[in-house]
Amino acid sequence: MRRSRAIARVVVGLSVLAFCLVxxxxxxxxxxxxxxVRFFLQWFGEAMGLDVRVEGRPLGRDVLYVANHVSWLDILALGGxxxxxxISKDDVGSWPLVGMLARIGGTIFIDRTSRRAAHGQVDQLGQALLDHHPVALFPEGTTGDxxxxxxxxxALFASVAPPPPGIAVxxxxxDYDAAASEICWTGDEDLxxxxxxxLGRPGRLRCTIRFLDPLxxxxxxxxxxxxxxxxVAAALALPLS
Structure with a gap:
C-alpha cells in the first residue's frame, strides 16, 4: 500500500511539473x-501530500527569511x-532536474566549503535583497531531526548586519509536529x-509555517x-543543540 501511494504521488507530481514547465x-x-515558480512549489507540495497552514504575516518582499530545516519538503512548503x-549549497545546481528547477527559481548557490568565497556570497545575497527579492536561508546548514x-x-547574516535600508530579517x-521525526532527512540517508x-505515508502531512516578528x-x-x-526554538518549543 505504501508503495502504491508513493507511486501515485510521483505520477501526480510529474504531471504538475509538466504542466508548469509548459x-x-x-x-x-x-x-x-x-x-x-510559486504555483509549482505549492501544487507540487500538495501532490506530495503536504497540507500547509500559515500563521503570522510574511513580509513578502525586502526580507530575509531565516528558518529551521527538517526536510526537502520545507522548500515546497515555504516556497509555496x-x-x-x-540559498542552497552549490552542488545542488548539478543535480539532474532539481538543479534546473532551482535555477529557474532563482536559487542562490553558495560554496559552504570555501571560506575565501564567503565575502562574495554575502555580497550576492545582499544584492538579491537590494533587488527586492525575498530570500530564504536555512542557517543550520543541514537538516535536523x-x-x-x-x-x-x-556567516551569511553579515549581509543584513546591519541591514540595508528597508530590509528586514x-x-x-x-513545524511538522509529531511527524517531524518520521519524515526528517538526516545523517547519511539518501534522498x-x-x-x-x-511519499508512502497515509493521509496528508500537516505543515504549519509560523512567520514570527521581524528581528x-x-x-x-x-x-x-x-x-x-x-x-524559532521558542516557537517550536524545542531545545537548542
Whole structure:
C-alpha cells in the first residue's frame, strides 16, 4: 500500500511539473508576474501530500527569511507560501532536474566549503535583497531531526548586519509536529529512500509555517543569528543543540 501511494504521488507530481514547465515556457513575457515558480512549489507540495497552514504575516518582499530545516519538503512548503528565492549549497545546481528547477527559481548557490568565497556570497545575497527579492536561508546548514535545533551559522547574516535600508530579517518556524521525526532527512540517508518513506505515508502531512516578528536591526551577525535561533526554538518549543 505504501508503495502504491508513493507511486501515485510521483505520477501526480510529474504531471504538475509538466504542466508548469509548459506554462512557464509559453508565458515568457509575463512569467514573473504570473508566479509560475510559486504555483509549482505549492501544487507540487500538495501532490506530495503536504497540507500547509500559515500563521503570522510574511513580509513578502525586502526580507530575509531565516528558518529551521527538517526536510526537502520545507522548500515546497515555504516556497509555496511566499515568492521567495532560496540559498542552497552549490552542488545542488548539478543535480539532474532539481538543479534546473532551482535555477529557474532563482536559487542562490553558495560554496559552504570555501571560506575565501564567503565575502562574495554575502555580497550576492545582499544584492538579491537590494533587488527586492525575498530570500530564504536555512542557517543550520543541514537538516535536523525535528527534536532540536542546530546552531544558526552566522556567516551569511553579515549581509543584513546591519541591514540595508528597508530590509528586514524575519524568523520562520516550520513545524511538522509529531511527524517531524518520521519524515526528517538526516545523517547519511539518501534522498531516494527518504522520499519513498515520505511519499508512502497515509493521509496528508500537516505543515504549519509560523512567520514570527521581524528581528530588531543589529550590526552584530552572531547576535542576529542567535536571536533568530532563539525565536524559532521558542516557537517550536524545542531545545537548542
Amino acid at each position: 506554462g512557464y515556457a509559453l508565458t515568457w513575457p509575463v512569467r514573473r508576474r504570473i508566479g509560475w 507560501a511566499t515568492p521567495t528565492r532560496f 525535528g527534536r532540536s535545533l542546530f546552531p544558526f551559522r552566522p 524575519q524568523p520562520v518556524a516550520i 531516494g529512500p527518504n522520499a519513498k518513506k515520505v 530588531p536591526p543589529s550590526d552584530d551577525r552572531k547576535a542576529l543569528a542567535a536571536r533568530a535561533q532563539a525565536a
